Amino acid sequence: MQEHFEDNANHQNDMIDLTHYLNLIKRNWISIFIFSVLVTGLSVLIALSLKSKYTATATLLIEAKEKQAVSIEEVVGIDPNQKEYYETQFEILRSNQIAEKVIQKLALDKNEEFNPLLSQDKSIVDTIKAYPAISALLNAAGDEDVPDPEYIRQKVLTAFKKKLEITPILKTQLVNISFTSEDPELAAKIANEVGYAYIENNLESRISATRYASSWITSRLSELRQQLADSEKALSDFLIKEKLIDDSGIESLASKQLTSLTERLAQVRDERIEIESAYKALTSGSVKDVASLSAIPAISQHPQVIDIRNAELEAQNEVNELSKRYGPKHDKMIAARAKLQSIEDQAQKVTNKLIRGIGKELQATKEQETLLVQEVNREKQDFQDLTVKKSKYDSLQREVETNREILNLFLTRQKETTATGDFDSTNARFTDEALIPQLPSAPKRKIIVAAAFFLSICIAIGFILIIDLLKNTIESVGDFEDKFGLIPIGGIPVVKSKRFRKKPIDSSIFTDENEVGFSESIRSIRTSLLVNNMNRQHRKIAVTSSLPEEGKTTVSLNLAISFAKVENVLFIDLDLRKPAVAERFGYKKYQQGVTNYLVMNTPLSECILKDETSGLSVLPAGMLTANPQELLSSGKLKALLTELDSQYDRIIIDTPPTLPVSDSLIIGQLVDSVVLVVKSNATKQNLVKRAMTKLISHQIVLEGVVVNRVSQKASSADYDYGQYYGYAES
Numbered sequence: 202m203q204e205h206f207e208d209n210a211n212h213q214n215d216m217i218d219l220t221h222y223l224n225l226i227k228r229n230w231i232s233i234f235i236f237s238v239l240v241t242g243l244s245v246l247i248a249l250s251l252k253s254k255y256t257a258t259a260t261l262l263i264e265a266k267e268k269q270a271v272s273i274e275e276v277v278g279i280d281p282n283q284k285e286y287y288e289t290q291f292e293i294l295r296s297n298q299i300a301e302k303v304i305q306k307l308a309l310d311k312n313e314e315f316n317p318l319l320s321q322d323k324s325i326v327d328t329i330k331a332y333p334a335i336s337a338l339l340n341a342a343g344d345e346d347v348p349d350p351e352y353i354r355q356k357v358l359t360a361f362k363k364k365l366e367i368t369p370i371l372k373t374q375l376v377n378i379s380f381t382s383e384d385p386e387l388a389a390k391i392a393n394e395v396g397y398a399y400i401e402n403n404l405e406s407r408i409s410a411t412r413y414a415s416s417w418i419t420s421r422l423s424e425l426r427q428q429l430a431d432s433e434k435a436l437s438d439f440l441i442k443e444k445l446i447d448d449s450g451i452e453s454l455a456s457k458q459l460t461s462l463t464e465r466l467a468q469v470r471d472e473r474i475e476i477e478s479a480y481k482a483l484t485s486g487s488v489k490d491v492a493s494l495s496a497i498p499a500i501s502q503h504p505q506v507i508d509i510r511n512a513e514l515e516a517q518n519e520v521n522e523l524s525k526r527y528g529p530k531h532d533k534m535i536a537a538r539a540k541l542q543s544i545e546d547q548a549q550k551v552t553n554k555l556i557r558g559i560g561k562e563l564q565a566t567k568e569q570e571t572l573l574v575q576e577v578n579r580e581k582q583d584f585q586d587l588t589v590k591k592s593k594y595d596s597l598q599r600e601v602e603t604n605r606e607i608l609n610l611f612l613t614r615q616k617e618t619t620a621t622g623d624f625d626s627t628n629a630r631f632t633d634e635a636l637i638p639q640l641p642s643a644p645k646r647k648i649i650v651a652a653a654f655f656l657s658i659c660i661a662i663g664f665i666l667i668i669d670l671l672k673n674t675i676e677s678v679g680d681f682e683d684k685f686g687l688i689p690i691g692g693i694p695v696v697k698s699k700r701f702r703k704k705p706i707d708s709s710i711f712t713d714e715n716e717v718g719f720s721e722s723i724r725s726i727r728t729s730l731l732v733n734n735m736n737r738q739h740r741k742i743a744v745t746s747s748l749p750e751e752g753k754t755t756v757s758l759n760l761a762i763s764f765a766k767v768e769n770v771l772f773i774d775l776d777l778r779k780p781a782v783a784e785r786f787g788y789k790k791y792q793q794g795v796t797n798y799l800v801m802n803t804p805l806s807e808c809i810l811k812d813e814t815s816g817l818s819v820l821p822a823g824m825l826t827a828n829p830q831e832l833l834s835s836g837k838l839k840a841l842l843t844e845l846d847s848q849y850d851r852i853i854i855d856t857p858p859t860l861p862v863s864d865s866l867i868i869g870q871l872v873d874s875v876v877l878v879v880k881s882n883a884t885k886q887n888l889v890k891r892a893m894t895k896l897i898s899h900q901i902v903l904e905g906v907v908v909n910r911v912s913q914k915a916s917s918a919d920y921d922y923g924q925y926y927g928y929a930e931s
Contacts, residue, residue, distance in 0.1 A: 222666060222669075224679070225665060225666070225669055226662055226665065229665050232661070232665075233658060233661040233662060233665070236657060236660075236661040237654055237657040237658045237661060239657075240653055240654070240656075240657035240660075241650060241653050241654040241657060243653075244649055244650050244652075244653030244654075245650055247649075248644060248646040248649045248650055249646070251644045251646075252383050253383065253641035253643075253644075254381050254382065254383055254641055254642060254643040254644070255381065255382060255383070255384070255385035255388045255638040255640075255641050255642060256379055256380065256381045256388060256638060256642035256643075257379070257380055257382075257385070257388040257389035257391075257392045257635040257636065257637065257638050258377050258378065258379040258392060258635055259377070259378045259379075259392040259393050259395070259396050259631065259633060259634050259635035260370075260375055260376070260377055260378075260631070260632045260633040261294075261375065261376050261377075261378060261396045261399070261629055261630070261631060261632070262374055262375055262629060262630050262631070262632050263287060263290050263374050263375075263376060263628060263629045264374065264628050264629065264630075265286070265374065287369070287374070290376075290628075290629075291367055291369055291376060293399065293402070293403075294367045294376065294378065294395065294399050295362070295365070295367050297358060297362075298402065299395060299398045299399055299402060300358055300361050300362055300365065300395075301358065302398040302401075302402065303361070303391060303394045303395055303398050304357055304358065304361055306394060306398075307387075307390065307391065307394060309357060309361060309391075310353060310354070310357045312387075314360070314382060314383055314384070314387075315356075315357045315360045315361055316353060316356065316357055316360075317356060317360075318353065318356075364380055364381045364382060365378075365379070365380055365391075365395065366378075366379040366380070366381075367379075375632060378392050378395050378396055378635070379392060380392040380395065380635075381642060381643065385637050385638045385639070386637050388635070388637075388638060389635040389636060389637045389638070390635075392635035393631075393634050393635050396629070396631055396634075399629060400629050400630070403628055403629060414614075415615065418611050418614050418615045419615060421611060422608070422611055422612070422615065425604065425607055425608045425611055426608060428604045429601070429604040429605055429608055432597065432600040432601045432604050433601050435597050435600075436594070436597040436598060436600075436601055439593060439594060439597055440594075443590050456584070458580055459577070459580045459581065459584050462573065462576055462577045462580055463577055465573055466570065466573040466574060466577055469566060469569050469570045469573055470570055472566050473563065473566040473567055473569075473570050476559060476562055476563045476566055477563055479559055480556070480559045480560055480563050484556060506551065506555070509544065509547060509548045509551055512544045512547075513541070513544045513545065513548065516537065516540050516541040516544050517541060519537045519540070519541075520534070520537045520538055520541055523537050673885045673886050673887070674881070674882050674883060674884060674885055674886065675879050675881055675882070675884060675886065675889065675908055676881055676882055676911075676912075677692060677881065677908060677911050677912075678691070678692040678908050678911065681879070681906060681908055684886060685886075685889075685890075687906065689879075689905060689906040689907060689908050690726055690729040690730065690733070690876070690904070690905030690906065690907060691722055691725050691726035691729055691905075691907050691908075692722060692881075692907070692908040692909075692911045693719060693722045693723065693726075693752070693756065693907060693908070693909045693910065693911065694718045694719060694722060694910075694911050694912075694913065695910045695911065695912060695913070696710065696716060696719055696910075697715075697716075698710070698713065698715060698716060705754075705755070705781065705784070705785060706755045706758075706759075706785075707785045707786070707787075708758060708759075708762060708785055708786055708812060708814065708815060708817075709814075710759065711723065711759050711762045711763070711815070712814070719759075720759070720763075723756075723759045723760055723762075723763045724763055726756075726760060726763075726907055727760060727763040727764055729905065730742065730876075730904065730905075733904065733905070734874075734904075738873070739873035739874045739902075739904065740846055740849075740850070740851050740852060740873060741842060741846060741851075741852045741854065741871070741872040741873045741874075742760075742851070742852070742853055742854070742872060742873065742874055742875070742876060742904065743775075743854040743855075743856050743865065743868050743869060743872045743874075743875045743876070744756055744757035744760065744853065744854065744855055744856065744875070744876045744878060745856045745857070745858065745859050745865040745868075745869075745875055745876075745877060745878070745892075745896075746858050746859065746877065746878040746879070746880070746884075746892075747858060747859055747860050747877070747879065747884055747888045747889055747891070747892035748858050748860060748861065748884060748888060749779075749858050749861065750880070751858070751878050751879065751880035751883070751884060751909060752878055752880060752909040752910060753855065753856075753858070753878040754776070754781050754782065754785070754855050755909075756876075756878050756907055756909060757772070757853055757854070757855040757876075758772065758782065758785055758855070760853055760876075761817055761853035762812075762815045762817055764851050764853065765815050765816050765817040766815075766816075768849075768850035768851050769818075769849050769850045769851075770817055770818065770849060770850065770851045770852070770853060771809070771817075771818045771819075771820060771845055771848075771849040771851075771852045771853070772817055772818065772819045772820070772852075772853050772854075772855070773795065773819075773820040773845075773852060773853070773854045773855070774794065774795070774819075774820065774821050774822040774854075774855050775795065775822065775833065775854050775855065775856050775857075775864070775868055776822060776855055776856060776857045776864075777795070777796060777822050777823075777825070777826060777829035777832065777833070777857075777864070778829055778857055778862065778864070779857070780794075780821060780822030780823075781855075782819060782821055782822065782855055783810075783819075783821040783822070786810065786812055786819055788810065788821065791822075791823065791824050791825065792810070792821045792823070793807065793808055793821070793823050793824065794808045794820050794821030794822050794823035795808070795820060795821070795822055795823050795838075795841075796822060796823035796824050796825070796826050796832065797823040797824060798823070798841065799832055799835065799837045799838060799841070800824075800826060800832070805841075805844075808820060808821070808823065818849070820845075829864060830862075830863065830864060830867060833864055833867045833868060834867055838871065839871055842871055842872075852872075854868060854872060856868045856869075856875075859877075859892040859895055859896060860888060860891060860892055860895070865896075866895065866896070866899050866901065869896060869899060869901035869902075870899070870900075870901065873902065874902040874903070874904035875896060875901055875902065875903055875904060876904050876905055876906075876907060877889075877892060877893065877896070877903060877905075877906045877907070878906075878907050878909050879906055879907070879908050879909065880909050880910055881908055881909060881910045881911045881912065882910075882912070883910075889906075893906075
C-alpha cells in the first residue's frame, strides 16, 4: 500500500475526480430537490404578488434640418450637421426639463405610483406612529414629519425617469419613447406627452432664440449706424485737412514725376562723366597733336577738330608727295612744311580753346547734376509723404466700407428674424403614437419561476460542493479513496448501542445481535487482510492511529476476536502509556502483563490471559513504567515477540498513536505490517497523510487503512466496496 500511496501523493493535487462530485450530487439529490422546490414555490408567490406593469412605446422622427422659411442657423446657433446632434437630442428627451413638464401637465406628483408619500402601504414605523399616544409623544418632542416639497419633487422625478426609456433605432432618424407604468392608459399617455413636450420645448427654444437675436440685432443697429457715420466723417476730415479731393491720380502723378527726374539725373550724370573724362584727357598733357586729340571720343566729332584733322592730313600728304620729287630745300617743300606747321599751330590753338570750353561745360553739367539730385530727393520726400497720406486714406476708406457692410448685414438679419419670429418650425414629429398596451411587459413570471428553479439547483449544488471542498476530514471509505487515491481495507459503522455511550466498547460487541453491521465490517477487514497476505506471511499485525480517541483499541480488539474464530491468536497491548485492553475484558487496568514480564521477570504464563467467550489469548500492558520507549526498544521485547510468534498463528498488537509519540514506529520495526485507523468526520486529512508518510519513511509496511465510525448515510454510499452487512460471514 505504501507504494501506491507514494505514487498517488505526487498526482492527487493535479487530478479532479468528476465521479466523486457526481456521486456527491447523487447522494444529496433529495436535499437539492427539496431546496429547489421550496425556492421555486417562494418565487411563485413573489411573482404572483408583483404588480403587473405595462410598457407603451411612441416613435418620434427627429429631422436633421428643420423646415424654415429663411435660413437663420447663424442666429439660432445650432448646427444640425454636427456629429453629436442626434446624441444631444436624445439627451434632451431624457432631461429633467422634459420630465418635469410631463409631470406638471399630468399631475403625476398626485399619483401614488410616483409619489411614495401617497402610498397606502404604510411601513411598520408609520403604523406605530398612528397610535395616538405615540403620535402625541412624537409631536411633543418636535418630531412631526412635514414633507419637503423639494424632496417630493425629486422623488417623483426620480421615479418618473426610472420608468422612461429612450432608445434610438440604428441607422435611422427614429427614436422610441417607452414608458412603463402599472396603468396601461397612463403609460401610453405619458409616452406621447414626452414626445409632445420635446417638440414644444424645441419650438419654444427656437422662437426664444429668434426673438432674442432680433432684439439684440435691433440694439446693435444704432451703434453700427453711429460707427459708420463716425468713420465717414473721419475720412472727410482727412481729405479736407490734406487738401485732397480723392486719391485718384495722386500716386501715379507723383510716381511719374519721380521717374522723369530720376531718368534726367541719370542722363546728366552720364554727360558729366563723359565731359569730365574728356577734360581730364585734355589737361593731362597726353594730347600732343591733332591725332591724339581725335582719339578722345567726346572731341573726335567736334567740327573744328575734324576740319583741322582733315587739313593736317592734306598738308601731310602734300609734304609726303613733294618729298618724293624734291629735296628738303626746295621751295615747294619749304612751302608745304610751312603750311603743315601753320596747321599744327592752329590745332594747338583749337585744343586750348576746347579745353577752356569743355571746362566750362563740365562746370555747368556738375551744377545741373547737383540741382537734379536735390530735386530728386525732394520729390522722394514728397512721394513718401504722399504714400503715408494714401495709407491713411485707405485705412479710413476700409473702415467706412467695413462698417457699411456690417450695417447692411445686420439690416438683412433683422428683416430675416422679424419675418421668421412667428414661424412654427419643428425638427421632430410623430411617426407612431403610443397605443394602450393590452398585455403586461413585466414581470415575466414564467421566466422568474424558471430562473429561480434553475438558480436554486445551482446554488444547492454549489453549496454542497463548497461544503465538500471545505471539509478537511474523511467521511467514508469512498471519500478516503477519492482524496488519497487508495482503497481502504474496510470501514466500520458507528455503534448505536446505548450501553456503550458512557463506557468503552468491550469484547461483547462482536457477538451482539443488534450490532451485526459492526461485526460484519470487522470480518470484512479480516478477509481483506487474509487476501492481501495470501502470498506472504504477515503473522504479527500492529494497529495504530494518527491521534488518540480514533478507536484503534476497539478495532484491534475486535479484529483479534475475529481472527480468533479461525486461528490461534494472541492480542497484545503495547500502549504502555495509556493501556486499555485489560479493562475491555473485565480485568484491572494495570493487570500484570508485558512490563511485568520484561522488567520484573514475571512468568509469561501468569501474564497471558484467556478469554473463554472468544477463545482469544490476551497479553495486557502491565504496570506503568517510566521509560516506555526504552523498554520497547530493548532486545527483550524482540525476543518475546519471536518466542510468541512460534506459539500462535497470528499476533494482533494495539499501539499508541503515531503522531504524538514514536512508540508505534519502534513497534512497527518488530512486526510484519501495520494497520492505520482513521476516525470518520474527525481526523484531518493532513494528519492522516503525515501519519502515513511517517510510517512509510521508517520502512514500516503499511497494510492498509480502516475508516472507523462511518455514518449509515456514508456507508450506504460505499456499496462498491461490498459493505452489505445483512449477510453473515463464517
